[in-house]
Amino acid sequence: MATISFHLKRPTAPIPTAIVALVTMGGVRTKVYTGQSILPKQWLKDQQRAQTRGYASNGALNDRLDTLEKQLQACCEQHLALGQVPTAVTLRTLVQLLPAEAPAAAPTRSFQDYFTEWTTLTRAKGRVRTAQAAETTLRYLVRYEQVARYAVDFDTITPAFGDAFVLFLLGPGGLTDNTVAKHLDRLRRFMRYAVERGFTTASGWERLAWKRQEPDIMTLTAEEVEALEGLELPAGGYLDNARSLFLLSCYTGLRYSDLVSIRPEHVRGNTLRITTQKTREMVNIPLQARALLIVTRYLAGGVRLVSNQRLNDYLKELGQLAGIDSPLEVVRFSGGRRESRTVAKWEKLGCHTGRRTFVTLSLERGLRPELVMKITGHKTWKSFQRYVNITEQTVEREFAKVYEMPELMKVAGK
Structure with missing residues (x-):
């Protein structure tokens, strides 16, 4: 009696590898290439078949392996009746003689393919920065897969995987707790997308989590905003231009992505009506006189667009010129450990x-x-x-009002 089993040529390969049939009869073992290949993480070693849960197209591949196994078994039985052992050439010929109607294995899509499709759809919706962040998460997943030799797939994203992935992000990745939490959140959102579309029925991903450690946010005081407004700068220069963009954000609360998207049709009298780039929400922003003046100049070409990174650089230069140099403690949390350093405030502007x-x-x-x-x-x-940062000056001012402390009110700038 012959024994037939199916194995992968390279079980740990990160790319599709050949499926091989081992035929053992009369003490002779023959290797037969099936002409099929599969990603190792989609292969069920114990069952010697492709995983179909979450990969419907693998059903055709299993059908072909079933057909080949029957033909190999029949061939061995015929030779056994004659007291012979089939040659390697005879067995390998059977692969070429499979009936034409036998379904060929359909191309399989990997976890990475589905994730990339998700980021592409996100980008197509106009959420470019969100898509870029998701692509960063995918790069970390691929790197983890290579380093840990762990096949990241729908069914392997479990709480245990989450623990190991977090340690990787905190260790070799060197990320903060907040960044780790964001990566896990993106992974959960992708898995929810995959479940809703029938790509998988896995559920372990729902319990992925990491605690955020929110540091103090940085905002400018009213006095610091006034210092920026009062800076004497060459009209139309790069710093004057950067100041206009930044002050418009201070007056309206707009993100950079929305600042650079303002069009004439968005202005309705003293109101800016715009759909935000990040969340696709329609917002109505009353324009105070200072904001309306900048918007008018902006639409007339008097305020030029600059890249996010370049604007950040210019703002630091502006902050230094405006004397926004009070000491600021910069705190980061990594693995629950608090790390801090002190810088001049303008350095984080x-x-x-x-x-x-x-x-x-x-x-x-x-x-x-x-x-x-x-x-x-x-x-x-x-x-x-997370955007609220009541300043020390305000605390002192309001405290002085309630408890009637005029000397404190004076110090607080009342």
Whole structure:
């Protein structure tokens, strides 16, 4: 009696590898290439067949292997009846003689293929930065797969995988707790997308999580914004241009991606009505006089667009010129460990500081939180809260009001 088993030529390969049939009869073992290949992480070693859960196209591959196994077995039985052992050439010929109607293995799509498709769809929706962030997550997954020799796939994304992946991100990756949490969140969102479309029925991914450690956010005080406004700069120069873009963010709460998307049709009297690039939410932003002046110049070509990175560089230069140099403790958390260093405030000045400054100063001036959220497009208090940074000066000023301490009010700038 012959024994027939199927194996992979390279079980740990990161790319499709050949499926080989081993035929053992009369103490002779013959290797027969089936003409089929598969990604090792889609192969079920114990069953010697391709995984079909989450990979429907692999059913055709298994059908072909079933057919080949029957033909190899029949050939061996015929030779056994004659007291012979089939030669390697005879067995290998059977692969070429498979019936034409036998379904050929359909091309298989890998986990990476599905993930790339998801990022492509995200980019097509206009969410370019979100797609770029997702692509970064995929690069970490591929790197982890190579380093850990672990096949990352729908069914292998489990809580145990999550623990190991987190250690990889914190160790070799050197990422902060917040960044790790973001990568896991993107992975969960992709898995939810895959489940909704029937690519997989896996469920272990739902329990992937890592605790965020939110550091203090940085915003400018009203006095620091005034210092920027009062800087004497060459009209139309690169710093004057950068200041206009940044101050518009401080006056409206717009992200950089929305600042550079303003068109004439978005301005309706003293209101800016725009669909945000990141969340695709329609927001209505009242334009105070200073903001309307910049928007008018912007639409007339008086304010030029610059890249996000270059604007960040210019803002640091502006902050230094404006004397925004109070000591700032920069805190990061990695694996629950708190790390900090002290820098001059202008060194951390960036595009997003404008949006955070708008939120904080609006609240300090008495605008109700729900109204600020309506303007910024935040849907939940949890996401909005990360933008709130009540300054020390405001705490002192309000405390002095309540407890009637005029000397403190004077120090606080009342």
